[in-house]
Amino acid sequence: MSSTLRQNAQELSEPWPECSCGFDPFSGSCSGIPAGVVGDGESSALNALLLEPVTLRLRSGAIPLPTLGQSTLFSMVRPRWHLRSSAGSNRLGHRWDQFVALWAAFNLLWVCFDITYVPLRTFWLQRNLYPLPSAPLVLRLGFLPDITPHYDPVKGIEAHRETQAYLDAFDQMDRALLAGSSASDLRRRQVALTDQMIDDNPFLASGGSGTLEKIKNRLRERADQDSAKQSAEQLLGDDWLSRQPWSEERRFWQQQVLPLVATNYWRSIDENGRPTDNFWRFDLLLFQSVFLADILLRAARLRRRLPGLSWGEALLRRWTDLPLLMPFWRWLRLIPVVERLQTSGLVNMEPLRAVVSRAVVALLAVELFEVLALQLMDGAQGLIRSPQWPQRIRRLRSHQSVSINDERELVELMRIWGPLLLSDVGPRLAPQLQAVLAHALQQTLQSMVVPPGLRQLQLLMQVEQQLTQQLASGMVDSMMELSRGAGSRLQRRDNRQIDLLRDCVDRFWDELAQALESGPVLERSQQLVCALLEELKLTYLAQINRTGIDALIRELDQLTVPPSTAAQDQPIGAEASGLPSRSRDQSP
Known part of the structure; x- marks a missing residue:
């Protein structure tokens, strides 16, 4: 017993035939047909192989394998992105491809950041998000770092001298006022700098003209004045500061005015007259x-x-x-x-690609099919109307046709299908042919040989029936014998036979072309065939609409979308199919 188990274990440990779908003989899971299981002679038993219990036959015995379930059968039509791709044999090359893919993805993110940095520099500077620009709603994202000091040099951005001087002067005035000094000179200088900023508008260099308007509007609202210059003079005047303590007033300047002033910048210009951008240096070196x-x-x-x-x-x-x-x-x-x-x-981009391509197909399927069908039918009509139609038929002969290889496909098909129909298919139809022929002979005898008055005799009718059956059986047997003989002869590879078949086919095309040229059939045939194609264009193409395309898309969904869990768990065994079990031989 132990030796048998060791022998089975040794055989099971040997390599299995390659399977493109990952067939597991112990779990019965397989998304396709293992390579080498279904050979040339077993393609007709494909369904039986999938539905019936499989037995692994070893030298020391047979091990039954589980029956494949409906989920296994459905995996044959599952979407492509559900199939597991086999790992590459070169692991180092695969790791390199993954690294380059991640590096390229990181580069793409950096490119997106670089493209949007200048337009979004105010956000990166203040780290404030305004969901509704028209409403005073601010979401402060303080957890984000201030990256402007590090990335401004990459884009050639520097602090604007005028606005930076304004911020430095305000900082000096703020320290003096917090120390308890009146700082009247510093306040007058700050008012003068405000007037100069309003007159010069340094925000034009950075494309922020709207920023200056925001500053002016906030000064007017704070001082309740119509002039921004007068508002700045009033807010920094002695009367206003005597009523409003500077500890509260500075909050207005630091929260409403100075952040807007700090958004201004100056960007250098290179020798080509374009704004400086040093991103290409890092891009070239690192990526x-x-x-x-x-x-x-x-x-x-x-x-x-x-x-x-x-x-x-x-x-x-x-x-x-x-x-x-x-x-x-x-x-x-x-x-x-x-x-x-x-x-x-x-x-895995395949699901997204499938959805996009399906949407494009659904939108353009009708137009594309109409154009292709019309082009095909118009080309066929032009070929048929051509006076060279008989000549084109004559060119179908073997010595005038273009062949990719030395094999004549039509002759070879006749040599293969002739024995198949005459030796295999025809003899199997003998009972049906006998019944049809006996019925036809019986009807003929009743109408021509037997008088109407004698048709009521039961004995005579039985004799007639037996006679017709014997005649039909003899005729069919003779035909089947002749069919088998002809099939066996055609099955033999004979050069003389191939030459005769080729001559027969060539003679057929030649005679057909000659008959079309010599008689009045050509013109009438051209008219009829062209009229038939025209009717197809008017009837069939008119029936193609968006509803039909949508129905095709729904049918495709039924084939590719996985079924419910209950349906997947339902097994399909030999009892349900009513097919006998079969075994799979496995030898080392």
Whole structure:
């Protein structure tokens, strides 16, 4: 007993045949047909193989395997993104592809941040979010770091001298007032700087003209004045500060005015007259060098797989990676990044692609089908109306047709299907042919041989029935014998036979073309066939509408969407199918 178990264990430990779907003989889970299980002669028993219990036959005995369930059968039509992809044999190369995909994704995020940094610099500076610009609702995101001092040099951004002088002067005045000094000179200087800022509008350099208007409006509202300059003079005057303590008044300036002033900046211009942008230096050093090395590595792997491919052709096949090396239109890097994330297995984009493609197909299916069908029918009508139609039929002969290889497909099909129909299919239809022929003979005898008065005799009718059955059986047997003989002869590979078949086919096309040329059939046939195609265009194409396309999409959903859990758990065994069990031989 122990030796038998050891022998079975040794046989089970040996490699199984390769399976593209991951067949597990112990759990019975399989999303397809294992390679080598269904051979050329077993394709007709495919359903029986899936539905019936499977027995693993070893040299020392047989082990029954579980019956496949409905969930296993459904996995054959499951969506492509539900199938498990096999891992690559080169683990190091796969890890490199994943690293480059993650590095490219990080680069894409940095590109998006760089593109939006200047328009969103105020947000990164203040870290305040205004959900409703028209309402005084502010969400302070203090947990975000202030990155402007570190990233401003990358974009060539510096503090504006006029607004920075305004902030420094206010800071000096604030310290003096908090110390208890009147600071009248500092207050007058601050009023003068406010007037100068209103007159010069330094916010034009950064495209923030609206910021100055916000400052002026807040000064007017605070002082209840129509002039922003008079409002600043009043708010920093002795009378106002005598009624309003500076500890409260400074809160208005620090919360309502100074943050707006601090948003202004100055950006340098390069020699080409464009704003300074040093992002390309980091992009070239940290990212594009890695992308270039990866593209060359992929091209080398492609050339190793296809030795006849040149470097130029290999690089052209990686044309989708071109945005990774372009210093402009960096947002196009989304295309190669998505492709790399998909191919590396980090992100599965197939469901999204399927939804988008399905929407496009649903929108354009009717128009595309109409255009293709009309083009096909118009081309057929043009071919049929052509006076060269008989000549084109004559070109179907073997010595005038273009063949990819030396094999004549039509002759070979006749040689294969002839024995199949004559030797296999025809003899199996003998009972049905006998019944049909006997019935026809009986009806003929009743109407022509037997007088109407004698048809009531039961004995005569039985004799007639037996006679017709014997005649039909003899005729069918003779036909079947002749059919088997002809099939067996056709099944033999004979060069003379092939030549005769080819001559027969060529003669048929030649005679058909000659008959069309010599008689009045050609013109009438052209009219009838073209009229038939025209009717197809007017009737069938008119019935194609959006409803039919939607029905096709729903039918596709039924094939690809997984069923309910209850339906998946219901087994389909040999008892339900009524098919006998079969075994699968496995030998080392």
